[in-house]
Amino acid sequence: MPILEAFELYRFYHAREEETLALRGASIQIAKGEIVVVMGASGSGKSTLLACLAGLDEPDGGYVELVGKRLTRRPEFERARMRAANIGILLQSGNLFEYLSVEDNIRLKMHLARKLDEQRVKDLIAWVGLQERSKARPSQLSGGEAARAGLAVALATNPSLLLADEPTGEVDAETELKLLNLFKARRQEGGATLIATHSNLLAAHADRIIQLQDGRVIYG
Numbered sequence: 210m211p212i213l214e215a216f217e218l219y220r221f222y223h224a225r226e227e228e229t230l231a232l233r234g235a236s237i238q239i240a241k242g243e244i245v246v247v248m249g250a251s252g253s254g255k256s257t258l259l260a261c262l263a264g265l266d267e268p269d270g271g272y273v274e275l276v277g278k279r280l281t282r283r284p285e286f287e288r289a290r291m292r293a294a295n296i297g298i299l300l301q302s303g304n305l306f307e308y309l310s311v312e313d314n315i316r317l318k319m320h321l322a323r324k325l326d327e328q329r330v331k332d333l334i335a336w337v338g339l340q341e342r343s344k345a346r347p348s349q350l351s352g353g354e355a356a357r358a359g360l361a362v363a364l365a366t367n368p369s370l371l372l373a374d375e376p377t378g379e380v381d382a383e384t385e386l387k388l389l390n391l392f393k394a395r396r397q398e399g400g401a402t403l404i405a406t407h408s409n410l411l412a413a414h415a416d417r418i419i420q421l422q423d424g425r426v427i428y429g
């Protein structure tokens with residue numbers, strides 16, 4: 210069974226007189242242990258797709274199944290509960306609460322999911338190589354450190370699926386490589402990762418590439 214499956218997603222945006230078709234029948238599947246990269250020109254619908262897959266946005270047509278259960282067209286609190294149990298989200302930036310240290314950001318995420326686990330806090334911090342920076346606030350971190358801290362927070366509750374939207378967009382080449390290696394390490398443990406990105410490095414190491422164009426999957 211795929212961890213996540215999307216069937217014929219449509220999403221329209223209405224702004225003033227204009228209507229934008231951000232998704233026009235996009236279908237995808239992600240299996241356990243896969244790294245799937247979604248590529249496409251700016252405006253092709255990558256962020257919209259990820260938001261629909263995470264249940265943060267509701268598609269106007271089609272639906273998403275998360276671990277075999279429909280996520281779409283449920284009340285927000287139910288989508289939030291399903292998301293919290295199964296999905297970690299990593300964005301280009303803004304993954305951390307500014308007034309909390311790295312380790313407290315991780316703890317807060319666990320606490321909200323009622324999964325506080327001090328050993329896992331330590332393990333995650335070591336895994337992303339931030340042992341020396343665990344008490345630092347986000348504003349005291351370099352871009353690369355903040356990206357790794359964001360990944361630790363996204364994976365705090367050990368989600369079966371990581372959705373990453375342009376995670377290496379604002380980091381240097383060294384951090385890009387570090388993040389790639391962390392995504393690969395996750396794959397060995399059976400975790401699935403879907404990455405919307407323009408990064409050729411991430412694409413080169415993906416198990417599968419999905420190409421979006423004008424809201425449609427044209428490849429993959």
Ligand SMILES: Nc1ncnc2c1ncn2[C@@H]1O[C@H](COP(=O)(O)OP(=O)(O)OP(=O)(O)O)[C@@H](O)[C@H]1O
Nearest residue numbers: 222224229231249250251252253254255256257258
């Ligand atoms: N909230 C919104 N209101 C109106 N139009 C929107 C909204 N969000 C996205 N769009 C439009 O939907 C289309 C798809 O946008 P989306 O952000 O999903 O593309 P993207 O592939 O992620 O782009 P980028 O690579 O630049 O982040 C674009 O034409 C965009 O202008």
